[in-house]
Amino acid sequence: MAKTKRIEGVLSPVVTPFGKDYRPDADRFVRHCRWLLKSGCAGLAVFGTNSEANSMSVGEKRRLLEALVAGGVPAAALMPGTGHSALSDSIEMTKAAVDLGCAGVLMLPPFYYKGVSDEGLYRNFAEVVERVGDDRLQMYLYHIPPVSQVAISLELIDRLLSKYPGLVAGVKDSSGDWKNTKAMLDAFAKRNFDVFAGSEAFLLDNMRNGGKGCITATGNINPGPIDNVFRNWRSAEADKLQAGISATRAIVQKQPMIPALKAAIAHFGNDAQWKTCRPPLVELTSAQEDTLLRELKGNGFTMPGLTA
Amino acid sequence: MAKTKRIEGVLSPVVTPFGKDYRPDADRFVRHCRWLLKSGCAGLAVFGTNSEANSMSVGEKRRLLEALVAGGVPAAALMPGTGHSALSDSIEMTKAAVDLGCAGVLMLPPFYYKGVSDEGLYRNFAEVVERVGDDRLQMYLYHIPPVSQVAISLELIDRLLSKYPGLVAGVKDSSGDWKNTKAMLDAFAKRNFDVFAGSEAFLLDNMRNGGKGCITATGNINPGPIDNVFRNWRSAEADKLQAGISATRAIVQKQPMIPALKAAIAHFGNDAQWKTCRPPLVELTSAQEDTLLRELKGNGFTMPGLTA
Numbered sequence: 001m002a003k004t005k006r007i008e009g010v011l012s013p014v015v016t017p018f019g020k021d022y023r024p025d026a027d028r029f030v031r032h033c034r035w036l037l038k039s040g041c042a043g044l045a046v047f048g049t050n051s052e053a054n055s056m057s058v059g060e061k062r063r064l065l066e067a068l069v070a071g072g073v074p075a076a077a078l079m080p081g082t083g084h085s086a087l088s089d090s091i092e093m094t095k096a097a098v099d100l101g102c103a104g105v106l107m108l109p110p111f112y113y114k115g116v117s118d119e120g121l122y123r124n125f126a127e128v129v130e131r132v133g134d135d136r137l138q139m140y141l142y143h144i145p146p147v148s149q150v151a152i153s154l155e156l157i158d159r160l161l162s163k164y165p166g167l168v169a170g171v172k173d174s175s176g177d178w179k180n181t182k183a184m185l186d187a188f189a190k191r192n193f194d195v196f197a198g199s200e201a202f203l204l205d206n207m208r209n210g211g212k213g214c215i216t217a218t219g220n221i222n223p224g225p226i227d228n229v230f231r232n233w234r235s236a237e238a239d240k241l242q243a244g245i246s247a248t249r250a251i252v253q254k255q256p257m258i259p260a261l262k263a264a265i266a267h268f269g270n271d272a273q274w275k276t277c278r279p280p281l282v283e284l285t286s287a288q289e290d291t292l293l294r295e296l297k298g299n300g301f302t303m304p305g306l307t308a
Numbered sequence: 309m310a311k312t313k314r315i316e317g318v319l320s321p322v323v324t325p326f327g328k329d330y331r332p333d334a335d336r337f338v339r340h341c342r343w344l345l346k347s348g349c350a351g352l353a354v355f356g357t358n359s360e361a362n363s364m365s366v367g368e369k370r371r372l373l374e375a376l377v378a379g380g381v382p383a384a385a386l387m388p389g390t391g392h393s394a395l396s397d398s399i400e401m402t403k404a405a406v407d408l409g410c411a412g413v414l415m416l417p418p419f420y421y422k423g424v425s426d427e428g429l430y431r432n433f434a435e436v437v438e439r440v441g442d443d444r445l446q447m448y449l450y451h452i453p454p455v456s457q458v459a460i461s462l463e464l465i466d467r468l469l470s471k472y473p474g475l476v477a478g479v480k481d482s483s484g485d486w487k488n489t490k491a492m493l494d495a496f497a498k499r500n501f502d503v504f505a506g507s508e509a510f511l512l513d514n515m516r517n518g519g520k521g522c523i524t525a526t527g528n529i530n531p532g533p534i535d536n537v538f539r540n541w542r543s544a545e546a547d548k549l550q551a552g553i554s555a556t557r558a559i560v561q562k563q564p565m566i567p568a569l570k571a572a573i574a575h576f577g578n579d580a581q582w583k584t585c586r587p588p589l590v591e592l593t594s595a596q597e598d599t600l601l602r603e604l605k606g607n608g609f610t611m612p613g614l615t616a
């Protein structure tokens with residue numbers, strides 16, 4: 001993990017294709033990752049929430065990560081999710097990512113126990129850093145309280161950043177609360193700490209306040225236009241471009257996000273197997289799928305270059 | 309897993325000892341399990357919430373389970389927790405438990421995604437059953453919405469029980485809501501489905517309504533008196549006995565439960581290393597520990613036969 005230039009721009013938390021038997025499909029995964037990097041993504045936050053990462057074992061994820069690198073996806077573009085409920089899983093997966101040369105790791109807090117203390121969360125992250133023991137590690141904290149139910153407070157970030165400057169590299173804020181993102185930017189953006197919005201809805205605001213990009217679900221299907229906002233955030237067109245990507249997101253967000261992304265990939269890539277979700281998630285109903293596709297097409301949405 | 313006689317009585321979700329390096333300590337674990345079985349527990353629900361199970365990897369838990377059996381703990385007394393966030397982890401751990409001849413498995417629903425459908429949860433449990441593919445499996449469902457945030461509804465139980473009668477064996481209800489336990493008893497106790505209360509506070513009520521016992525945190529430190537209620541629930545003394553164990557629980561419950569159990573074992577077994585919790589949990593403060601021990605002793609509490 002080179003310390004010279006950190007990853008910036010649009011990252012996709014890549015959705016994971018499964019076979020009919022719910023097993024991860026490495027071939028489709030590599031293909032989709034390559035399409036994303038050709039189509040506007042600066043990086044791939046594989047094994048995020050939208051990847052159904054927590055429905056997969058560490059072994060399954062390690063094999064997928066190795067398949068990506070073997071399939072020509074540069075490790076320098078990868079920011080895999082490596083935070084688990086189990087400390088030992090977090091250590092194993094983080095070490096694997098560092099050993100492969102990944103640009104960074106995106107770390108959930110341990111999410112089974114609720115109401116845990118900042119001291120306990122600090123120990124969790126510090127133990128991962130110490131046991132991985134590799135100064136190539138670039139750790140991005142993953143704040144997503146609507147799902148994890150365990151938050152990463154400003155106080156915790158401050159403590160980790162003070163102890164591990166340069167190594168604690170940034171945050172993905174998926175709180176959905178711009179005030180929280182702004183507070184993170186105000187407190188840490190000048191301390192070599194990179195703030196990514198958890199949704200492109202906040203991309204322009206994030207860039208105007210010192211952020212570095214976004215890591216967003218809809219990056220899976222709309223990477224080009226989102227990247228266009230990132231590249232042109234200083235331009236006179238920026239607000240208009242932002243309105244365009246926000247409109248697409250609003251359509252997708254009416255449906256359950258993960259199966260909606262998969263339905264879009266299945267349709268525009270002409271590959272129905274993509275619709276499968278691993279339990280406990282389920283695919284869209286026909287009615288949900290019809291609405292999604294009708295509204296996307298009505299908005300002029302396409303996925304250029306996507307093929308089965 | 310013999311179908312002839314299912315486990316009944318008091319089960320302890322055994323707390324897991326860790327070394328200073330946060331690694332599981334198999335020797336202390338085996339010793340504590342043997343003490344529990346000598347002291348009133350009919351069975352051991354190792355790898356429950358109170359075991360910090362979700363802070364451990366599947367590999368760590370498999371090694372602990374093998375150490376128990378090698379250490380003379382009968383597999384027929386074991387009901388390990390095998391439900392994980394990841395479907396593939398649940399399958400691996402459940403298969404390992406069945407292969408070892410465990411009495412049953414206690415299965416959390418997948419707990420990362422929130423607001424999931426009963427259809428998705430059904431697919432998760434059904435997929436475990438089908439992929440384990442062993443009719444020795446006895447699956448107990450684990451309903452603990454205050455922690456998992458994902459509930460097991462009556463409709464889901466009905467559907468699983470109808471599809472897999474005899475194999476879907478029961479439930480641990482840790483909702484803390486007696487009305488819910490009562491509804492489970494009313495709906496399923498006559499369908500070869502064993503309801504365990506998730507706390508000894510409901511043990512007597514559970515027995516009087518057709519339940520089979522309890523699986524309770526404080527079983528780790530107070531197994532004898534709790535077992536006494538189970539054995540004498542039809543006696544004239546039952547309410548008085550119940551009041552006694554409820555009083556002990558009330559003392560413990562004033563503190564964070566898992567570190568409080570460990571502090572009691574450390575104190576009464578004269579073995580300070582027991583206090584260690586794996587992150588994100590932390591040990592009690594000195595003040596909390598002092599209060600806990602003073603109140604327990606004031607109540608005449610002991611742990612007979614516990615030694616370091």
